[in-house]
Amino acid sequence: MSNKIGIVGCAGRMGRMLTEVIGRTENCTVSGGTELPGSPDLNKDLGELAGIGSLGVKVGDNPKTLFSSCDVVIDFSVPTATLNHAKLAAETGCSLVVGTTGMTNEQVAELETAGSKTSIVFARNMSLGVNLLMSIVEQVAASLDEDYDIEVVEMHHRYKIDSPSGTALALGEAAASGRGVDLDKVADKVRDGIIGARKRGDIGFATLRGGDVVGDHSVIFAADGERIELGHKATNREVFARGAVKAANWLEGKPNGFYDMRDVLGLK
Numbered sequence: 001m002s003n004k005i006g007i008v009g010c011a012g013r014m015g016r017m018l019t020e021v022i023g024r025t026e027n028c029t030v031s032g033g034t035e036l037p038g039s040p041d042l043n044k045d046l047g048e049l050a051g052i053g054s055l056g057v058k059v060g061d062n063p064k065t066l067f068s069s070c071d072v073v074i075d076f077s078v079p080t081a082t083l084n085h086a087k088l089a090a091e092t093g094c095s096l097v098v099g100t101t102g103m104t105n106e107q108v109a110e111l112e113t114a115g116s117k118t119s120i121v122f123a124r125n126m127s128l129g130v131n132l133l134m135s136i137v138e139q140v141a142a143s144l145d146e147d148y149d150i151e152v153v154e155m156h157h158r159y160k161i162d163s164p165s166g167t168a169l170a171l172g173e174a175a176a177s178g179r180g181v182d183l184d185k186v187a188d189k190v191r192d193g194i195i196g197a198r199k200r201g202d203i204g205f206a207t208l209r210g211g212d213v214v215g216d217h218s219v220i221f222a223a224d225g226e227r228i229e230l231g232h233k234a235t236n237r238e239v240f241a242r243g244a245v246k247a248a249n250w251l252e253g254k255p256n257g258f259y260d261m262r263d264v265l266g267l268k
């Protein structure tokens, strides 16, 4: 039986890529997609938007209709929209895959609450490579003491609206967890002017924006006399879309709950 997948933000960069990947994945169909009311892309064919030819499925603006007619919805949009969609998922019992970044801790907690009424996968990066990197960063951080200053550096395209990236924060959390500290207590995200010497134990973040960079991340462990640099570069969005579709298929028949990509990839 085919998994009926809906796409929120189907005309966005990730939305179009998802249509393309679902379109060529066995046992999956694109069964609907939404954009905001007033969007110039309403009523366009999702396949035409993705450049794969007509699928006979039009862009709508009614999320309730989408959630009522799909087995699973994939959402790469903005935090406020994602939270509304999580409520709809809980009401309708439709599963949900969320890739949206820029959420506060409180917003993530709300998303997690919806996971008691349906099954949700939330991951700030859906690529296999980044999820492996998170495990490696945690291990390295656990092996080194605070003589090794940890810095997370990321670069993305000029259109990205949140900073630091969700992946950078997740990598920071992995490093903090390896070190046995709370990231919120040691994160240093803004440096400007005469700010004094680096505080021992801090985890620093640096954000670069420009051009069409899909997503570069590195975690640097810098000590006196040496440094370790662990990194990942995404060269296209397909890696994220493939991960999201894998998550959508993995959710089939799963009990209600709040899962992440490491559950999907069997990395736990």
Ligand SMILES: NC(=O)C1=CN([C@@H]2O[C@H](COP(=O)(O)OP(=O)(O)OC[C@H]3O[C@@H](n4cnc5c(N)ncnc54)[C@H](OP(=O)(O)O)[C@@H]3O)[C@@H](O)[C@H]2O)C=CC1
Binding pocket: 008, 009, 010, 011, 012, 013, 014, 015, 034, 035, 036, 039, 076, 077, 078, 081, 098, 099, 100, 101, 102, 123, 124, 125, 126, 127, 162, 166, 240
């Ligand atoms: N987890 C992961 O692996 C990845 C996560 N991301 C994250 O995904 C998100 C989207 O990224 P990207 O595709 O580049 O962004 P885009 O801006 O290209 O796409 C987002 C789309 O969602 C639409 N949208 C906003 N609100 C709603 C709503 N209420 N209902 C339906 N559609 C809505 C936007 O419309 P409009 O333009 O009209 O506002 C836009 O078309 C970001 O948070 C990004 O960081 C991205 C790549 C990978």
Ligand SMILES: O=C(O)C1=N[C@H](C(=O)O)C[C@H](O)C1
Binding pocket: 101, 124, 125, 156, 160, 164, 165, 166, 167, 168, 214, 215, 216
């Ligand atoms: O906005 C993007 O493009 C991306 N966002 C995610 C993030 O914030 O980490 C994942 C990926 O790096 C691309």
